[in-house]
Amino acid sequence: MANLEVNFCGVKFPNPLVLASGILGVTGGSFARTIAKGAGGITTKSIWKNPHPGHHNPTMFGNEHYFMNAVGLSDAGIQKALEELGEYIPKRKAPLIVNIVGGKKSDFADIAEALNDLPGKPDLLEVNISCPNVEDEFGKPFACSIIDAAEVTRLVKSKTKIPITVKLSPNVENISSIAKSVEDAGADAITAINTVGPGMRWNIDLRTPILANKVGGLSGPAIFPISVKCVYDIYKAVKIPIIATGGVCSGRDALEIMMAGGTLVGVGTAIYYDGDDFWNKATSEMSEWLKKEKIKNISEIIGLFHKK
Numbered sequence: 001m002a003n004l005e006v007n008f009c010g011v012k013f014p015n016p017l018v019l020a021s022g023i024l025g026v027t028g029g030s031f032a033r034t035i036a037k038g039a040g041g042i043t044t045k046s047i048w049k050n051p052h053p054g055h056h057n058p059t060m061f062g063n064e065h066y067f068m069n070a071v072g073l074s075d076a077g078i079q080k081a082l083e084e085l086g087e088y089i090p091k092r093k094a095p096l097i098v099n100i101v102g103g104k105k106s107d108f109a110d111i112a113e114a115l116n117d118l119p120g121k122p123d124l125l126e127v128n129i130s131c132p133n134v135e136d137e138f139g140k141p142f143a144c145s146i147i148d149a150a151e152v153t154r155l156v157k158s159k160t161k162i163p164i165t166v167k168l169s170p171n172v173e174n175i176s177s178i179a180k181s182v183e184d185a186g187a188d189a190i191t192a193i194n195t196v197g198p199g200m201r202w203n204i205d206l207r208t209p210i211l212a213n214k215v216g217g218l219s220g221p222a223i224f225p226i227s228v229k230c231v232y233d234i235y236k237a238v239k240i241p242i243i244a245t246g247g248v249c250s251g252r253d254a255l256e257i258m259m260a261g262g263t264l265v266g267v268g269t270a271i272y273y274d275g276d277d278f279w280n281k282a283t284s285e286m287s288e289w290l291k292k293e294k295i296k297n298i299s300e301i302i303g304l305f306h307k308k
């Protein structure tokens with residue numbers, strides 16, 4: 001049996017597959033069920049400082065190639081999250097990554113500080129800098145600027161001792177330079193990627209957009225080549241580990257994106273296709289491949305494509 005355990009920023013994960021942000025909310029019961037079904041860890045949806053309404057329905061559209069969502073990061077705010085997570089954290093059976101988001105830089109700092117008060121802290125904070133930034137004249141995400149991305153990273157680091165992973169957007173000119181700037185600002189890790197686009201679809205009979213918000217971020221199998229390329233480029237640019245995310249739909253996909261540079265692998269949209277069965281199916285496929293290749297520890301394959 002191959003050993004699937006990986007160490008990420010000093011935290012032990014029983015296997016590299018973690019639930020990506022936004023797929024389940026902040027409810028402990030659904031997290032526990034996902035771990036029991038074989039996930040190696042959980043990421044919460046993005047938590048805001050104050051309640052955040054998100055967008056109107058319909059917010060999701062999917063087919064066998066991709067999902068397009070405009071959920072708009074709806075959330076009840078940090079106070080509600082503290083209640084839910086405060087109950088779950090002491091009982092958790094695998095690591096918990098708490099994803100935080102803000103329209104202002106100071107919001108990130110405030111949420112990170114509030115999470116310090118939780119009994120038994122989260123294992124990692126994931127800092128989602130990929131949403132529109134109200135401090136910017138054009139509402140560009142912090143993830144689009146090396147200066148803003150670094151400033152948010154520095155602020156969060158100054159408020160917490162929990163390791164932080166900064167979640168990057170693929171919708172930038174050069175994701176490696178953003179990765180390097182957050183590493184220099186003190187990030188412990190990088191999560192790549194968030195959704196691609198945005199994209200847009202219409203109903204030709206009704207002449208109406210499919211999503212009420214008209215546009216939505218793309219996820220799922222169609223974006224996998226983009227996430228592999230982003231992870232490959234980031235691995236070359238930085239020394240900190242990566243949560244490789246985007247379009248992973250099988251154990252073989254997970255192995256591929258680990259060889260491109262991922263230490264952990266985030267899985268989101270695949271759960272809409274396969275449900276909870278995904279986790280055991282994918283880890284079995286990974287184990288069997290490693291056994292066939294006579295590789296004892298999965299951590300040996302991280303970044304393997306760079307050693308050619």
Ligand SMILES: Cc1cc2nc3c(=O)[nH]c(=O)nc-3n(C[C@H](O)[C@H](O)[C@H](O)COP(=O)(O)O)c2cc1C
Pocket residue numbers: 020021022023045046067069071073099128167193194195218219220221223245246247248266267268269270
């Ligand atoms: C319905 C939905 C909601 C999402 N919500 C969040 C969120 O709250 N915060 C975040 O950082 N990413 C969010 N994401 C992005 C995912 O975490 C992930 O980065 C992206 O979907 C690519 O991975 P996938 O193809 O495996 O889904 C969401 C994705 C989907 C499909």
